Amino acid sequence: MRAVVYRGREKLDITDVPEPPVGHGEVRLRVGVNGICGSDLHEYFAGPIFIPDGRPHPLTGRELPLTLGHEFSGTVVEVGPGVDGVTEGDRVAVMPLYSCGACPACTAGRPNVCAQIGFHGLMADGGMAETTVVPQHMLHLLPDEVSLEMGALVEPMSVAYHAARLGEVGPGSTAVVFGAGPIGIGLWFALRGTGVADVYVVEPSGPRRAAIERLGARTLDPGAVDVPAAVADLTHGRGADAAYDAAGVRAAVETATASVGNGRPTVSVAIYETPIETPLINLVMNESRIQGSLCYTAEDYAAVIALMARGHYDTTGWVERIAMTDVVAEGFEALRAGRRMKVLVDPAIA
Template identity: 85%
Template sequence: MRAVVYRGREDLAITDVPEPPVGHGEVRLRVGVNGICGTDLHEYFAGPIFIPNGEKHPLTGRELPVTLGHEFSGTIVEIGPGVDGHVVGDRVAVMPLYYCGTCSRCTEGRYNVCAQIGFHGLMSDGGMAETTVVPQRMLHTLPDDVSLELGALVEPMSVAYHAAKLGAVTPDSTAVVFGAGPIGIGLWFALRGLGLEQVRVVEPSATRRAAVERLGAATLDPGAVDVPAAVADLTDGRGADAVYDAAGVRPAVQTALASVGSGKPMVSVAIYETPIETPLINLVMGESRIQGSLCYTHEDYAAVIAMMARGHYDTTGWTERIALGDVVAEGFEALYAGRKMKVLVDPTA
């Protein structure tokens, strides 16, 4: 079968690889759609970062090279022994986490921050291929009215939904999202799904602002307005009830911390390639805080899929589908250059 194999920094091979066997408690999926994630970009242009290199991952036993892809949906085409509740033909989204189940975080129910966490498609062969084999516990059945394309977006939208909840917002809250990439857009969808009316998206790129505005979002251009002052005006001087950093750059962090209300959180859901200086005085004087957010839970997946089934998510204007053979030029390089926002890879094309 054809697959996108990561061999190191700026080294991808679109090549034929053997299909792995289906073991106990596993299923084989015919991959429908696989999204290219920001993490994939970081691995390609600056890695290996999370992908094991020289030492096998403790849960999967894998290291370089690996088939990429952890944002994907598919159809079950083969079922291994010990699988109950799923049948050939089921359409599913995949929650690609490997976790030990025994560390203190897992036993507390916080398996999304397992001390040995792994991802299907980073620490094992993933979904950027014609087929992939996954444990049954990763599967979430898609309703008939949720397409495989939307199914591939369940993973990044669940990242955003999990972060949105960590802001402890209510329908009466005011929230500000920094960054209008896929996770920023997902945060806007999640916050609106949680009932918030007062949400602002801060984005310097006119193209990205236009994309999220077409979805219905209210935006702020940090190059044209004083964002903390605008947030203060919106909140009668209180500051935002939650701010979300989905940009991962110093100006966004500093502006976010200047916009958050007293005692309220900045939820950080970005990937930071380089250290960022944080003006702690803002946190001290307001008793505000920085809250990290990692991944998702099965409950997050279920919530996102339910909202998708209600028609809450709209992919118009910010996603693009490409063929597997175009994954480097039209996928990784185009995303890195900012020519595209979200690329979905079709392994059958």
């Protein structure tokens, strides 16, 4: 089968690899589409970062080289022994987490922050291939109303939904999202889906502002307005009830922490490729805080799929499909250059 195999920084092969066997408790999926994630970009241009190099991952036993892809949907084509409630032909989204089940986080019911966390597609061969084999526990059945394309977006939208919940906002709240990339867009959808009407998206890029405005969002251009002052005006001096950093740059963190109200959180859901210095004066003077957000839970997946089934998410103008053979030029390089916003790799495109 064809697969996108990662061998190190800026080293990808689109090549034929053997199909792995289906073991106990596992299923084989024919991959529908697989999204290129921001973490994939970091691995390609600056890695290996999370992908094991020279030391096998403790839960999967895998290291370089391996097939990328952790944002994907598919159709079950083979069911292994010990699998119940799943049949060939089922359409699924995949929650690609490996967790140990024994560390303090896991035993406290928080496997998304497992001490040995792993990801299908970063610590095991993933979904940027014609087929992939996954444990049954990763599967989330898709209702008829949710397409395989939308199913591949469940993973990044669940990242955003989890972060949105950590901001502790709801009807009547005001939220500010920094960054209008896929996770920023997902935050806007998630916040709106949980009843937050007043959501403002801060984005310096004109094309990105235009893309999310077409979806119905209200935006602020940090090059044209003083964002903390604008937020203060919009909230009658109260400040935002939550801010979200989906940009991963110092300016966003500083502005976000200056925009929230007393005691309120700035939720960090970005990947920081390099360390950033963040002055703490805003947090001290405001008794506010920075809250980290990692991954998602099964409950987040279920909530996102339910919203998708109701038609809440719209991919118009920000999601594009490409062939596997175009993954470098039209995927990684185009995303890095800002020519595309969200790219789904479709193994069926020749």
